[in-house]
Amino acid sequence: MKRTFVLMTLLALLGLQHTVSASIIKKVAPSFWWADMKNPELQILLYGDNISSSDVSISSKDILLKDVVKQENPNYLILYMDLSEAAPQTFQITLKQGKKQTVVPYEIKQRKAAASKVEGFNAGDVLYLIMPDRFANGNPSNDVVPGMLEAKVDRNDPFARHGGDLAGIENNLDYLSNLGVTAIWLNPIQENDMKEGSYHGYAITDYYQVDRRLGSNEEFCKLVEQAHSKGMKVVMDMIFNHCGSENYLFKDMPSKDWFNFKGNYTQTSYKTASVQDIHASDYERKIAVDGWFTESMPDLNQRNRHVASYLIQSSIWWIEYAGINGIRQDTHPYADFDMMSQWCKAVTDEYPDFNIVGETWLNSNVLVSFWQKDSKLAAPRNSNLRTVMDFPLMEQMNKAFDEETTDWNGGLYRLYDYLTQDLVYADPMNLLVFLDNHDTSRFYLNEEATQNTERYKQALVFLLTTRGIPQIYYGTEILMAADKANGDGLLRCDFPGGWKNDPRNCFNEANRTPQQNEAFAYMQKLLQWRKGNEIIAKGGLKHFAPNKGIYVYERKYGNKSITVLMNGTDKTQTLDLAPYKEVLPATSAHDVLTDENINLDKDLTLPGRGILILEF
Structure with a gap:
């Protein structure tokens, strides 16, 4: 005994x-x-x-x-x-x-000591979005894991696994630090033991386990620690709206009310605007929120208190365990509003400086603003979601730099006009701003075509100097290109050089084309200048309607400011500076892009598509 x-x-x-x-x-x-x-x-x-x-x-x-x-x-x-x-x-x-x-x-x-004092990401950061399976393969031995359902690696198939992993990301942290990014956002790393399409990570089969083909839980903690040691934060992608159909919680459901429509596949309409539509029918709201994203992604019922606790705890577990700095929540409006609000509050109660950004893919700033914390449009309810994704601005940016700007429409006027409506947002500085991501066409559509590099440069300047928190999709710095019309798999191409036998290693300057190096150097200069820049991180925004196609705006914090002038036409334009004296506090200024001193006595001439970032 x-x-x-x-x-x-x-x-x-x-x-x-x-x-x-x-x-x-x-x-x-x-x-x-x-x-x-x-x-x-x-x-x-x-x-x-x-x-x-x-x-x-x-x-x-x-x-x-x-x-x-x-x-x-x-x-x-x-x-x-x-x-x-x-x-x-x-x-x-x-x-x-x-x-x-x-x-x-x-x-x-x-x-751990000071565990609750996690530093979240904010407007002083630039997020670099990585799809782990497609970035770099640091450990080929985990490409295929015996017993997992998708057991092959095929880099010729855009919808198969390619073998990228956490070790590959860790091996290239110096590249990212040298580029100047301050945070990395990883598409989902949790286990996706699905029969096909598991590379993207959005069908989770175990909320507490890193997918073994990416690495282990311990390897993720090490990646976070290494990123922190190099001054970079880590943002983790999470999905509360749905899980993968191979998740044990679905295959052997605790009860039918763990999933919407009692676990029976019912397709969502994707029309989540019905959530805030004052005219929407009950049916429209229910089918949008309770319907399933796809048949292989069963829709979780967050109104079940046990489901809510399970999901909330899983996120807090990863923050406490790995020390991550932020969460990007997938398909945020597809989940139950009240539960998601409860979750955001629970996380920030535990970690006051932590930040969550919700994917709010809606077609207007009014609809997006509804989802931000303290929105008057949602009152008396409150989402408690500090940061939302500015999809409407992404759409405007993807058009603005291709068009000729007039003083009343098109081109850069689109950006001016859109920003005049920022009063709908409770906090415009807490908007995630981006040119593209893993679900959209890349900003650079065709790498073989001769594209105007001025388009790329103007877009980067605006992205990195306007209000909000910028996000860059991996490979943008080397002009990686893809059109969504050719399929999502191609939007998520392998980073050249991330695999041992790649013909070109674009992590290395010597292997990039002259055009790629020009793009990389331009982004690097902006990112390194932006790092630690309080004017950009905290400053207010003041702008002027385009005049002769030139858009002028100021960012100001305390007694320091920068003023951006951008020519949205193909013609050389001369601008009378008298109307802009309130944002030109001196008769000369340093141009960040050329390191030259610019005279601001009376008139200023800008070449076609020219840009100035003037520091005062």
């Missing part, structure tokens, strides 16, 4: 599950937690064969087992615990069925 007790104790200390002819626990989510969190409640989801009839007890004296919730499916138990008085410890959860029992050791860890 004494030997049995010693053996049980030893197994518990080793973190192993001990059973006495009882059911095997297949999943414990989360697998551990922390003491001294601001929210003392912990939900533990247990999954194993026929465990719901168990009597549950815990060995800890300072943890309160508040509730044991059974589901329709006998293979689940959901435990709610109060950790208000809990010290760091490992305790035992005992499931007893008659004379049979299962003992599950559970660890409450000590929080």
